[in-house]
Amino acid sequence: MAASTATIDPRPSVFGDRMIITGSFTAGDTGVLAIDLSSFFSSIDMAHANFAGDIAPITITDTGGAGDQQDVFINPLCNIDGTNVRIASGLVGHPLIAGTFLAIGRRS
DSSP: OOOOOEOOSSEEEEETTTTEEEEEEOBBBBOOOOOOOOTTTTEEEEEEEEESSOOOOOOOTTTTTEEEEEOOOOEEEEEETTEEEEESSTTTOOBBBEEEEEEEEEEE
């Protein structure tokens, strides 16, 4: 599977010295997607990501004896690294599912 890519929406929202950037990302391999927002922000205050569409159930084996479980509510991991937003799958070894993201920060 190819690496994920991100698309930034063309019209950011501005309020005072802050800006909101939204966009989407494609499904991809098990790596981390880094979205460089340095052309918009001098610092990022908050970032969030959501998966889009239907999510296939993932079987999780409980080694403590409770048996297998089906989990369909897996959130993407999203963190801030300077002026980059990094998004990864919610489970180690599983590919990134397509979705959307939002970041709020100080305008550059």
